[in-house]
Amino acid sequence: GAGVSQSPSNKVTEKGKDVELRCDPISGHTALYWYRQRLGQGLEFLIYFQGNSAPDKSGLPSDRFSAERTGESVSTLTIQRTQQEDSAVYLCASSLSSADTQYFGPGTRLTVL
Amino acid sequence: AQKVTQAQTEISVVEKEDVTLDCVYETRDTTYYLFWYKQPPSGELVFLIRRNSFDEQNEISGRYSWNFQKSTSSFNFTITASQVVDSAVYFCAGGAYKYIFGTGTRLKVLA
Numbered sequence: 001g002a003g004v005s006q007s008p009s010n011k012v013t014e015k016g017k018d019v020e021l022r023c024d025p026i027s028g029h030t031a032l033y034w035y036r037q038r039l040g041q042g043l044e045f046l047i048y049f050q051g052n053s054a055p056d057k058s059g060l061p062s063d064r065f066s067a068e069r070t071g072e073s074v075s076t077l078t079i080q081r082t083q084q085e086d087s088a089v090y091l092c093a094s095s096l097s098s099a100d101t102q103y104f105g106p107g108t109r110l111t112v113l
Numbered sequence: 114a115q116k117v118t119q120a121q122t123e124i125s126v127v128e129k130e131d132v133t134l135d136c137v138y139e140t141r142d143t144t145y146y147l148f149w150y151k152q153p154p155s156g157e158l159v160f161l162i163r164r165n166s167f168d169e170q171n172e173i174s175g176r177y178s179w180n181f182q183k184s185t186s187s188f189n190f191t192i193t194a195s196q197v198v199d200s201a202v203y204f205c206a207g208g209a210y211k212y213i214f215g216t217g218t219r220l221k222v223l224a
Contacts, residue, residue: 008116016213033211035214040202041216041217042214042215042216042217043158043204043206043212043214044214045211045213048210048211050210056211056212059211066191084156091158093158098209098210099146099209099210101148101160101163102149102160102212104157104158104160104162105157107156107157108144
């Protein structure tokens with residue numbers, strides 16, 4: 001079946017602009033995660049959604065970052081007033097439930113000029 | 114607090130050599146999962162293996178094998194008879210649902 005998809009694959013924006021990144025999880029997966037990967041580094045957890053429970057936002061680096069999820073489907077990660085340090089690959093993952101293996105999308109490469 | 118340590122930043126081997134990638138996962142939790150993911154040059158993370166904290170049996174899948182020792186908090190990954198296609202960054206991760214990732218080990222397999 002289809003894997004996790006993310007759009008856009010690449011996004012170049014100017015400092016100060018807002019951006020929206022989209023994630024379509026695997027159908028039937030109740031859990032959805034966002035991670036950030038800076039160049040040459042590991043993955044940094046941002047936020048986690050599980051069904052209708054309140055999301056775990058403990059990894060969001062600042063209040064410029066927010067995310068929403070519609071039911072158990074699409075999620076959008078919004079970064080307001082982008083800064084150059086926000087440049088990274090943003091990865092989305094989904095899993096059947098919180099205890100199951102996470103499968104990752106191809107990521108969105110964000111470049112803030 | 115949880116911590117994943119991948120002390121090897123980069124490893125280079127010649128094709129057909131065996132190579133072991135080290136991972137140490139430290140946590141106070143008694144129940145957790147451990148993972149290895151592969152990130153080839155294309156960038157997409159590929160799931161390799163998941164183990165739970167109660168299962169210390171070694172696992173072998175083709176040329177890949179994993180050794181989990183709870184006493185030393187280690188979850189090492191061995192590739193036997195490495196191939197050029199194994200060249201990638203390998204990430205170890207641990208946790209219950211919020212995974213902590215290591216910084217990765219870049220493996221270069223030279224022809």
